[in-house]
Amino acid sequence: MDTTFLDHAELAGLKANWGTIAADRQELVAALVAEGQAALFADWDAPGTNDAAKAAFLDSLAKINGNYPGGLVGYIHNARKLLAESKEGANPFEGLTPEQPEKVDLTSFSADFEKYEAVGAARFDQVGVVLVAGGLGERLGYNGIKLDIAVEVLECTSYLKHYADNLIAMQARSASKRPVPFVIMVSQDTGPKTIESLEANHYFGLRKEQVFILQQELVPAIADNDGALALNAKYELILKPHGHGDIHMLLHTSGVAAQLKDAGIEYLMFIQDTNGPSFNTLPAAVGVSVENGYDFNSLAIRRKPGEAVGGLSKLVGNGKEFTLNVEYNQLDPLLRATINPAGDVADETGFSPFPGNCNTLLIKLDTYVRILEASRGIIAEFVNPKYTDDTKSAFKKPTRLETMMQDLPKLFGESEKVGVTIFDRMWSFSPNKNNVADAAAKIAAGGPADASATAENDFYAAGRARLEVAGMQVETAEEKRILGVPFTLGPKVILRPSFAMTLAEGRAKVTGGAIRGEATLILDGADIALENVELAGKTGLVVKACAGAKVTVKGRFENAGFELVELGADADVPEYLKIRGYRFENRGAAIYEFTEPGEYTIEA
Ligand code: UGB
Numbered sequence: 001m002d003t004t005f006l007d008h009a010e011l012a013g014l015k016a017n018w019g020t021i022a023a024d025r026q027e028l029v030a031a032l033v034a035e036g037q038a039a040l041f042a043d044w045d046a047p048g049t050n051d052a053a054k055a056a057f058l059d060s061l062a063k064i065n066g067n068y069p070g071g072l073v074g075y076i077h078n079a080r081k082l083l084a085e086s087k088e089g090a091n092p093f094e095g096l097t098p099e100q101p102e103k104v105d106l107t108s109f110s111a112d113f114e115k116y117e118a119v120g121a122a123r124f125d126q127v128g129v130v131l132v133a134g135g136l137g138e139r140l141g142y143n144g145i146k147l148d149i150a151v152e153v154l155e156c157t158s159y160l161k162h163y164a165d166n167l168i169a170m171q172a173r174s175a176s177k178r179p180v181p182f183v184i185m186v187s188q189d190t191g192p193k194t195i196e197s198l199e200a201n202h203y204f205g206l207r208k209e210q211v212f213i214l215q216q217e218l219v220p221a222i223a224d225n226d227g228a229l230a231l232n233a234k235y236e237l238i239l240k241p242h243g244h245g246d247i248h249m250l251l252h253t254s255g256v257a258a259q260l261k262d263a264g265i266e267y268l269m270f271i272q273d274t275n276g277p278s279f280n281t282l283p284a285a286v287g288v289s290v291e292n293g294y295d296f297n298s299l300a301i302r303r304k305p306g307e308a309v310g311g312l313s314k315l316v317g318n319g320k321e322f323t324l325n326v327e328y329n330q331l332d333p334l335l336r337a338t339i340n341p342a343g344d345v346a347d348e349t350g351f352s353p354f355p356g357n358c359n360t361l362l363i364k365l366d367t368y369v370r371i372l373e374a375s376r377g378i379i380a381e382f383v384n385p386k387y388t389d390d391t392k393s394a395f396k397k398p399t400r401l402e403t404m405m406q407d408l409p410k411l412f413g414e415s416e417k418v419g420v421t422i423f424d425r426m427w428s429f430s431p432n433k434n435n436v437a438d439a440a441a442k443i444a445a446g447g448p449a450d451a452s453a454t455a456e457n458d459f460y461a462a463g464r465a466r467l468e469v470a471g472m473q474v475e476t477a478e479e480k481r482i483l484g485v486p487f488t489l490g491p492k493v494i495l496r497p498s499f500a501m502t503l504a505e506g507r508a509k510v511t512g513g514a515i516r517g518e519a520t521l522i523l524d525g526a527d528i529a530l531e532n533v534e535l536a537g538k539t540g541l542v543v544k545a546c547a548g549a550k551v552t553v554k555g556r557f558e559n560a561g562f563e564l565v566e567l568g569a570d571a572d573v574p575e576y577l578k579i580r581g582y583r584f585e586n587r588g589a590a591i592y593e594f595t596e597p598g599e600y601t602i603e604a
Contacts, residue, residue, distance in 0.1 A: 013043055014029070089392075093326075094318075098338060117504065126264065127266070133147050135187070139433050140434060142576070153577065169501050187215065198211065220238065245404045248372060257372055267286055267289060269286075371408065439451030467495075470503075471510065476491070490517055494524075496523065518561070519537065519561060525594070549597050565583055567582055
């Protein structure tokens, strides 16, 4: 190797240490110096001083080099190119005008909805689920991993258990009974606790082999437009998160995407860590993708102008058109520059004309693997430096390359088809992202709260909707503000996925009946049938039936049920309660559990 570069005065320390550096590390250092990164190695201490720190520094460089397709040199090249574009003020939407994307509207439970559900439900064993869970709940004020938070506090089901329950329910319904692959992307921040949670709970009934944990790594921060890697201190890089788009790189580099394709999986459904309703939409979304030949199906809601979800649009111009998420911070300027000088505002429907991205994505695996191979999984990186002034020659603080998972269609050509499926918000999108104070402020400003209480509220609302479709009479209780966040007091309905994954299943299992006010109904089991069941007041009824237990429930139940207890802002309670401001107390709900196969009747 040519080591003349070591003769530079600033590299005298490195030169003195050179003989102690392993050959592969020497190669990497030389490559970095050739890329203008000599500052990383300037002023090294003499051998014998800080040797452990030097070794750790080289280890960290080697690790990052191995993780990123194209290595550190590739990362620096990508950074330089993107930073040059950013400096020029290149507009990524130059010449493009937003139009309506191709979309299927499933905001009501129409015959079409059920047709799509039937198509999707027949393919449960051809679907894998990818959960991106590398983010910390900083906005939420929760110290653990978000997957451990309870999606509801009647039974305190964590998001992770809720997702696992859905996978198990999909498996139970498929002809092949093949385990549904479950890919979880974690980060250094969330990985250990995610694994701990899975192991402590015996993988929530999943097989360990069906769960693929992929860990995203941090990327180096960049100090200037030349792509100089930034140091925190001598021998220590500044590292930052690369974004949820890492999932594509990891599915490629791990070989998992190709492996699942070879195993016969046809679609991957990508979901976020705390969007509980994702599985409500899965059967119909799969049906839509199959029927319409979508390679990429973005699940969406009617977006409120200004809300922090991207807008889905077809961008047309420069002889091309492609359907993309325009991230929430870019939508307003794009609209102002093109079709509406007023920017991100409502149309006559009261919503943004552009459907809001739930970031629940259904991707056809065949197409996906092809795109991953061509791109090595590096999907539409971008950079967003904060410059010190208009000359754009220096940054306020080091920046880094980022990537978002919804940007995959940026790599699509004419033959790939992108569509949008719009669902009712309660049914499809109720993330748990904000602490109570921020949620209350968002509500006061007229926006969605996206908080623990609203996520739980929508969980029950989806249960009520399923009962209503099944023909049960549902009378909703009043809405209350708890610490400024709205919560409907009832009925609180949890229909576990074991009971129903499609509207048709609910319809087949529920006949007549009524549920009103603050009543609670929890059903968990494949073979439970309700015949003219009535629950009024605060009555609570919980029925759980193991596989092979066939339970028929009849009559009018009356008991003291579950009572909501408000906790106040300063209550000394665990964080999962603090982030919602209430808990439930069982004051005498009827609870039936059948743990042996057989035929049972519960008659009030
Ligand atoms: N995530 C990771 O796994 N790794 C990371 O490095 C970062 C995040 P945020 P964001 O649904 O409301 C997205 O931070 O990025 C996971 C869409 O871009 O909650 O602000 C993380 O664990 C936006 O269009 O969201 O915005 C979580 O599961 C809109 O749809 C997920 O990525 C918005 O989500 C999202 O991370 C939304």
